[in-house]
Structures are given as C-alpha cells and as structure tokens.
Amino acid sequence: MSEAIVRCSGVTRFHDGVPAVEDIDFELVPGEILSILGPSGCGKTTLLRLIAGFDNLDRGEIYLKGGLASSTSTHLSPDRRS
Numbered sequence: 001m002s003e004a005i006v007r008c009s010g011v012t013r014f015h016d017g018v019p020a021v022e023d024i025d026f027e028l029v030p031g032e033i034l035s036i037l038g039p040s041g042c043g044k045t046t047l048l049r050l051i052a053g054f055d056n057l058d059r060g061e062i063y064l065k066g067g068l069a070s071s072t073s074t075h076l077s078p079d080r081r082s
Contacts, residue, residue, distance in 0.1 A: 002029045003066050006051060010060035013046055020046040024060070053078040 004027045011024040021043035028034050036044045049055045051062055053069065053076055062070040069076045 002031070004029050004063065005065060006034075007063040008047075008051070008060065009063075011047070011050060011057060011062060012059035013043075013050055013055060014058050015046075019043075021050070053081050 006026075006028045008024050008026050012022050013020045024047060026034070036047060038044055046055065050057060050070065051064075056075055057070050057072060059072065061068060064081055068074050069081055
C-alpha cells in the first residue's frame, strides 16, 4: 500500500468552545479522490484550513506525505508544507 498523501487522526478545532470539526479521521493515498460534503457551517472550510496550515489544531494530528505537519505541539507554516 502507498504512503498516505494526507492523514488526519483525531483532528479537532473549537471556535468559542464549540467544536467546528471534531475527531476527524481519514487517510488519502495516491490514486484516491476525496470529497468533503456537508451543509453550511459544518466545518468543511475549517478542515481545509487546518490541513493547509492556516489554523492550529486543538487536538489530533495531521500528516502530509508521512511527515507530521500539525499537532498540539507542532505546526508547520503553509509555506513549509509541500
């Protein structure tokens, strides 16, 4: 199996004490297509901002190409994510 391009584990982000995204887990490997669907305000943009590095996580981890990009103690800026 190929190494994941993106892997989210327990990704959580709160806004004013309310979870915008909570406990998101997924893995995207080469050749797969991922779609993020949901109603307005459900956290789609927040999840994409977390993966891109524009926002910090409150819980969980995000890996890009096998390397840790975000956690509660690690945050690579968007320009260092490739």
